[in-house]
Amino acid sequence: xxxxxxxxxxxxxxxxxxxxxxxxxxxxxxxxxxxxxxxxxxxxxxxxxxxxxxxxxxxxxxxxxxxxxxxxxxxxxxxxxxxxxxxxxxxxxxxxxxxxxxxxxxxxxxxxxxxxx
Amino acid sequence: xxxxxxxxxxxxxxxxxxxxxxxxxxxxxxxxxxxxxxxxxxxxxxxxxxxxxxxxxxxxxxxxxxxxxxxxxxxxxxxxxxxxxxxxxxxxxxxxxxxxxxxxxxxxxxxxxx
Numbered sequence: 558x559x560x561x562x563x564x565x566x567x568x569x570x571x572x573x574x575x576x577x578x579x580x581x582x583x584x585x586x587x588x589x590x591x592x593x594x595x596x597x598x599x600x601x602x603x604x605x606x607x608x609x610x611x612x613x614x615x616x617x618x619x620x621x622x623x624x625x626x627x628x629x630x631x632x633x634x635x636x637x638x639x640x641x642x643x644x645x646x647x648x649x650x651x652x653x654x655x656x657x658x659x660x661x662x663x664x665x666x667x668x669x670x671x672x673x674x
Numbered sequence: 675x676x677x678x679x680x681x682x683x684x685x686x687x688x689x690x691x692x693x694x695x696x697x698x699x700x701x702x703x704x705x706x707x708x709x710x711x712x713x714x715x716x717x718x719x720x721x722x723x724x725x726x727x728x729x730x731x732x733x734x735x736x737x738x739x740x741x742x743x744x745x746x747x748x749x750x751x752x753x754x755x756x757x758x759x760x761x762x763x764x765x766x767x768x769x770x771x772x773x774x775x776x777x778x779x780x781x782x783x784x785x786x787x788x
Contacts, residue, residue, distance in 0.1 A: 599760070599762075599781050600762065600778045600780070600781065602778070605775070612773070613775070647716055647717070649717075651776075661707075661774070661776045662707060662722060663707075663709075663717075663719065663764075663776060664719065665716040665718070666716065667715075668716050
């Protein structure tokens with residue numbers, strides 16, 4: 558599947574580094590998501606963007622900073638992370654969050670495996 | 675807010691045995707979706723149920739949506755080693771104001787002993 562791509566696929570960084578994760582979708586969707594998946598908490602929603610506007614921030618620490626310049630691209634900027642932030646970061650997209658008639662079927666990218674040393 | 679509970683958290687079966695995972699929502703849903711994540715992979719959409727009492731089948735997989743549209747189940751008949759993975763349900767419903775959202779359950783990890 559190449560509808561949603563993520564780069565890099567693997568990232569190792571120190572706690573003082575600054576890095577960015579990139580997500581791109583080629584499905585013509587208008588909603589994009591960041592999820593964190595770790596062994597302890599299987600799938601945690603972090604941020605939601607609907608038509609480039611952030612509609613949800615699930616109490617995510619400020620060391621994670623999302624950016625959505627357009628409906629096809631989503632970034633997650635990382636700085637001064639902690640070892641417990643090591644996880645698989647998944648990006649997803651869906652048509653749009655508009656009403657109860659939407660389906661919001663989500664298409665996931667392959668994820669970025671992040672290790673914080 | 676909307677909560678989606680899924681049980682069991684883990685299930686280990688012998689190849690050929692049946693498997694069922696259950697999903698319950700705290701609120702009435704517009705639809706429920708099921709995803710499968712293979713080990714080392716990412717969640718992949720399997721199916722969506724919309725109507726009250728709906729039942730859909732995909733080969734050995736049977737999906738049900740409850741009459742009240744608050745619960746769902748996934749049943750696999752005669753499991754195979756290729757069924758290994760984590761199965762997530764996700765409920766789409768009203769989350770307040772004019773907002774709708776998809777809420778994932780914690781998933782059921784299925785392992786199959788050949």
